[in-house]
Amino acid sequence: MSGLDxxxxxxxxxxxxxxxxxxxxxxxxxxxxxxxxxxGLWLWTGREVFxxxxxxxxxxxxMSFGMGVVSGVVMSYQFGTNWSRFSDVAGNVLGPLLSxxxxxxxxLEAGFLGIMLFGWxxxxxxxHFFATCMVAVGTLISTFWILSANSWMHTPQGHAIRDGRxxxxxWLQVIFNPSFPYRLAHMVLAAxxxxxxxxxxxxxxxxxxxxxxxxxxxxxxxxxxxxxxxAPVQIFAGDAHGLNTLEHQPEKIAAIEGHWETSRGxxxxxxxxxxxxxxxTRLALGIPHLGSLILTHSWDGEVRGLKEWxxxxxxxxxxxxxxxxxxxxLGMLMALTGLLALWLRWRGQLYDTKLFHHAAVAMAPAGFVxxxxxxxxxxMGRQPWVVHGLxxxxxxxSPVPAHNVAVSLAAFVVVYLIxxxxxxxxxxxxxxxxxxxxxxxxxxxxRAAPMRPLSAAGGTVESGGRAx
Amino acid sequence: MSIDLPLVFAAIIAFGxxxxxxxxxxxxxxxxxxxxxxxxxxxxxxMNTIAPVWDGNETWLVLGGVALFxxxxxxxxxxxxxxxxxxxxxxxxxxxxxxxxxFRFKAARTRPLWDFAFAAGSTVATFCQGLALGAFxxxxxxxxxxFAGGTFDWLTPFALFTGAALVAGYAMLGCAWLIxxxxxxxxxxxxxxxxxxxxxxxxxxxxxxxxxPFHDPQIMTRWFSWPNIAYLSPVPILVALLGLGxxxxxxxxxxxxxxxxxxGLFVLSYAGLAISLWPDIVPPDVSIWDASGAPESQRFLxxxxxxxxxxxxxxxxxxxxxxxxxxxxxxxxx
Ligand code: HDD
Ligand code: HEM
Ligand code: HEM
Numbered sequence: 001m002s003g004l005d006x007x008x009x010x011x012x013x014x015x016x017x018x019x020x021x022x023x024x025x026x027x028x029x030x031x032x033x034x035x036x037x038x039x040g041l042w043l044w045t046g047r048e049v050f051x052x053x054x055x056x057x058x059x060x061x062x063m064s065f066g067m068g069v070v071s072g073v074v075m076s077y078q079f080g081t082n083w084s085r086f087s088d089v090a091g092n093v094l095g096p097l098l099s100x101x102x103x104x105x106x107x108l109e110a111g112f113l114g115i116m117l118f119g120w121x122x123x124x125x126x127x128h129f130f131a132t133c134m135v136a137v138g139t140l141i142s143t144f145w146i147l148s149a150n151s152w153m154h155t156p157q158g159h160a161i162r163d164g165r166x167x168x169x170x171w172l173q174v175i176f177n178p179s180f181p182y183r184l185a186h187m188v189l190a191a192x193x194x195x196x197x198x199x200x201x202x203x204x205x206x207x208x209x210x211x212x213x214x215x216x217x218x219x220x221x222x223x224x225x226x227x228x229x230x231a232p233v234q235i236f237a238g239d240a241h242g243l244n245t246l247e248h249q250p251e252k253i254a255a256i257e258g259h260w261e262t263s264r265g266x267x268x269x270x271x272x273x274x275x276x277x278x279x280x281t282r283l284a285l286g287i288p289h290l291g292s293l294i295l296t297h298s299w300d301g302e303v304r305g306l307k308e309w310x311x312x313x314x315x316x317x318x319x320x321x322x323x324x325x326x327x328x329x330l331g332m333l334m335a336l337t338g339l340l341a342l343w344l345r346w347r348g349q350l351y352d353t354k355l356f357h358h359a360a361v362a363m364a365p366a367g368f369v370x371x372x373x374x375x376x377x378x379x380m381g382r383q384p385w386v387v388h389g390l391x392x393x394x395x396x397x398s399p400v401p402a403h404n405v406a407v408s409l410a411a412f413v414v415v416y417l418i419x420x421x422x423x424x425x426x427x428x429x430x431x432x433x434x435x436x437x438x439x440x441x442x443x444x445x446x447r448a449a450p451m452r453p454l455s456a457a458g459g460t461v462e463s464g465g466r467a468x
Numbered sequence: 469m470s471i472d473l474p475l476v477f478a479a480i481i482a483f484g485x486x487x488x489x490x491x492x493x494x495x496x497x498x499x500x501x502x503x504x505x506x507x508x509x510x511x512x513x514x515m516n517t518i519a520p521v522w523d524g525n526e527t528w529l530v531l532g533g534v535a536l537f538x539x540x541x542x543x544x545x546x547x548x549x550x551x552x553x554x555x556x557x558x559x560x561x562x563x564x565x566x567x568x569x570x571f572r573f574k575a576a577r578t579r580p581l582w583d584f585a586f587a588a589g590s591t592v593a594t595f596c597q598g599l600a601l602g603a604f605x606x607x608x609x610x611x612x613x614x615f616a617g618g619t620f621d622w623l624t625p626f627a628l629f630t631g632a633a634l635v636a637g638y639a640m641l642g643c644a645w646l647i648x649x650x651x652x653x654x655x656x657x658x659x660x661x662x663x664x665x666x667x668x669x670x671x672x673x674x675x676x677x678x679x680x681p682f683h684d685p686q687i688m689t690r691w692f693s694w695p696n697i698a699y700l701s702p703v704p705i706l707v708a709l710l711g712l713g714x715x716x717x718x719x720x721x722x723x724x725x726x727x728x729x730x731x732g733l734f735v736l737s738y739a740g741l742a743i744s745l746w747p748d749i750v751p752p753d754v755s756i757w758d759a760s761g762a763p764e765s766q767r768f769l770x771x772x773x774x775x776x777x778x779x780x781x782x783x784x785x786x787x788x789x790x791x792x793x794x795x796x797x798x799x800x801x802x
Contacts, residue, residue, distance in 0.1 A: 062570055063570050063574075066523075066566055066567055066569060066570045067567060069523060069526070069566060070562060070563040070566040070567060071563070072530075073526065073529070073530055073559060073562060074559045074563070076530050076533050076534055077533055077548065077555060077559060079537065079544075080533070080537065080544045080545060080547070080548030080549070081548045081549060081552050081555060081556065084544075084545035084546070084548060084549045084614065084615070085545065085614070087537060087541055087544050087545040087548075088541050088542050088544075088545035088613055088614070090541075091537055091538070091541020091542075091544060091545070091761060091765075092541060092761045092762040092764075092765040093765070094537070095534065095535075095537035095538030095539065095541055095544075095761065095765065095769075096538045096765050096768050096769045098534040098537060098538065099531070099534045099535050099537070099538040099539075099769055099772075099773075100769075100772055101534070102527065102530050102531045102534050102535075103531070103772055103773065103776040103777070103780065104772075104776060106527045106530060106531075107524065107527050107531075107776075107780045107783075107784070108783075109523075110523040110524035110526075110527045111524050111780070111783045111784050111786075111787050112783070112787070113520075113523055113524075114519075114520030114521055114523070114524070114787050114790075114791065115520070115787060115790055117520070118519065118520040118791070119520075119790055119791075122790050122791070123790060167762045167764065167765075168762065168764050168765055168768070169764070171768050398545075398548075398549045398552075398615075399549060399614055399615055399616075400549050400552050400619075401619060403619075404552050404553060404619055407553075408552070408553070408556040411556065411557075411560055412560070415560050415563060415564075419563055419564065419567055422567075422571060423567060423570070423571065426570075426571060426574045426575075429574070430574070
């Protein structure tokens with residue numbers, strides 16, 4: 001066969017499916033909160049433009065949410081199908097966390113999603129706003145639990161090990177494990193930024209077509225405020241996250257930095273090719289002392305190098321060196337965009353600087369790319385462990401033959417590319433159609449919808465009001 | 469500590485599974501019936517009856533999976549690899565039917581394709597669930613704490629039979645649901661379909677009930693030895709009564725009757741299955757106590773479940789109430 005064993009295939013399958021999955025939540029977490037804000041502003045100010053925007057984005061939300069759900073269901077079964085030893089060994093700890101995610105988050109989202117998407121004319125504005133808030137809160141609760149579970153795998157604590165299996169001892173310690181607060185903050189900010197740059201790009205695109213478009217102005221302005229305010233916070237949160245990682249997973253930091261010898265006054269490499277075989281970073285181009293300065297906040301701080309760990313415990317530096325730099329670079333670009341927007345706003349040129357609008361359109365995928373790069377850094381940086389320091393990935397596998405994994409992996413690749421390709425295409429089409437096309441005024445004072453069919457409609461109202 | 473936690477969790481998971489079966493059952497059933505309705509307006513109506521609720525319904529499937537993971541990690545670690553291929557196929561099928569809800573209304577030229585994806589996704593997902601159920605009932609080979617069987621252990625005549633049975637069963641649920649939610653000519657045709665589907669389902673129930681005991685002498689003695697046979701006889705008798713009630717409700721064109729009778733049939737069949745398998749969580753040898761996870765995990769989880777499940781049922785009920793009443797072609801959204 002291809003020379004890949006069941007372990008490689010299962011890892012590829014997990015990485016592939018989860019990477020697809022995370023793209024949708026990243027966007028829906030931010031968009032749900034954005035829709036809640038729009039709904040609140042509409043209630044508060046009564047300005048029709050907020051209603052128009054809410055209608056517009058909720059269609060896009062529906063698409064993204066649907067794809068997040070179907071790809072997520074796959075994830076929750078994957079632990080059992082591909083990583084059954086892991087499930088058995090760590091199930092006592094992780095199972096309850098994921099169960100709480102379903103109980104507190106998924107049901108909440110699903111329960112109110114129907115009202116949020118289909119209930120415009122069936123419930124009052126206040127209730128509709130409430131439903132939107134519940135969906136938004138649900139996405140954040142979901143993030144809380146899943147990241148707690150994931151963080152525990154990076155920085156496990158609060159458990160005992162008996163007969164090679166994990167048993168929870170202190171749930172608060174398990175949930176609030178050392179890397180969790182950092183990861184949670186970093187991820188939520190990442191989701192918000194991702195959404196902001198998508199919303200900003202759509203706004204900018206329509207501004208380029210028509211600078212007078214009020215809805216486009218409003219969304220562009222809102223998105224740029226997010227960039228201005230949140231991107232710098234994200235850099236700060238990322239820095240704090242890195243310091244936390246240095247404390248708990250120093251080999252990950254060494255790999256991220258392509259740093260081999262424990263030393264003082266470590267440079268910060270901007271470029272290089274960490275070579276796992278030769279145990280050095282080739283073609284390195286760095287700024288002296290900056291590495292130590294960032295990581296230890298002192299000019300001559302000591303940072304441990306990869307050679308301190310046996311070869312079979314070193315994370316693959318070559319990859320994560322670059323994914324990390326891509327993420328940080330994009331973070332800097334986002335902050336720069338935010339600053340520029342602030343400056344243009346101050347000069348009163350935010351809505352008519354075409355060059356800037358083009359730049360904002362180009363930044364649309366920035367958040368997604370940064371998030372994937374961030375996750376690859378985090379997860380590959382944990383290798384060869386599934387549960388850091390305690391359970392190796394190779395001991396976590398299911399006793400299923402490689403060809404089963406290969407067949408299902410091939411099916412997932414084909415299906416995901418088709419289905420999610422089409423989904424993204426529809427989303428782009430909706431975005432291009434723009435907010436004007438959705439204007440559906442709600443008659444004043446509509447409460448519950450008529451339970452009997454409107455006799456006037458006579459069943460012939462073509463699906464004209466529906467999305468196109 | 470006198471509460472038997474594994475028992476409580478077995479009950480909760482059993483509850484989650486029947487919730488799933490019934491609720492996503494009618495969603496999937498609507499998809500299974502799709503090919504019988506060619507008219508675009510009819511199809512819009514059919515889909516709109518379930519569009520606001522399908523996501524919540526599918527969440528019970530996720531709950532079933534993770535609650536098993538949380539309370540019986542060993543069972544989760546055995547059952548999922550054992551049913552690897554059918555489950556993967558089910559997931560893929562669920563992807564198609566799930567995205568069809570959104571895509572279908574966006575598509576113009578490709579709409580027939582998404583109609584097909586919806587129908588085929590629903591049918592295949594259902595068939596795989598039935599297949600998995602059959603394979604599960606037949607038993608899974610275990611050694612130590614892991615699955616020890618082969619890749620195609622699940623592929624048996626019995627499992628294929630239960631697969632087909634579930635397709636018929638969900639179609640019946642879907643048909644009964646649609647009778648409640650639609651009107652006019654569409655409803656008339658659904659009424660006409662209800663009786664043949666019902667008879668097929670009753671035949672399947674009889675078939676599965678007679679076939680199951682032959683897998684395991686224990687199941688045989690459980691049902692057919694004295695005095696059990698007397699205690700358990702209400703189960704088949706009730707099934708027969710419900711079947712009669714169903715036929716009558718259809719004849720009188722009662723709108724919610726068929727759905728209620730169908731629910732009754734599902735609950736009874738499920739109870740029959742539970743009686744056969746008790747107390748195994750991985751038939752034929754692993755009991756709920758053997759597979760139980762750590763008590764400290766179960767205790768942590770039970771607190772949340774006791775509070776949250778009623779709340780979930782509450783707002784789920786509210787959402788159904790908001791969308792009560794008949795659905796028409798133009799009552800979609802966006
Ligand atoms: C709760 C658990 C959890 C969560 C939330 C995530 N992961 Fe993870 N990840 C795992 C649990 C895990 C795992 C089950 O533990 C894997 C499988 C093999 C392994 O070593 O870890 C893994 C592997 C893994 C790999 C392969 C690494 C390798 O084999 O070298 C990648 C690229 C990712 N993940 C990416 C992600 C992304 C993009 C995520 C964002 C959603 C993500 N992970 C969330
Ligand atoms: C690898 C581990 C993961 C698993 C097992 C998993 C599981 C799931 C499942 C089963 C669903 C569908 C729930 C439903 O039916 O409504 C889902 C959706 C979701 N997941 Fe994940 N997920 C994972 C990673 C993540 C991460 C890392 C995040 C957030 C940072 C996340 C956030 C969400 C959100 C917000 C949803 C709601 C649907 C959406 O917004 O698209 N998930 N996930
Ligand atoms: C510019 C400054 C940034 C810094 C210094 C930074 C730092 C870090 C570090 C050190 C990690 C790895 C933590 C670990 O594995 O233990 C990480 C992970 C991650 N980053 Fe960043 N990051 C930055 C910007 C961004 C941006 C802009 C995004 C997305 C919009 C992002 C998204 C992520 C994600 C999704 C992860 C994986 C989840 C996690 O471990 O939190 N990061 N980041």
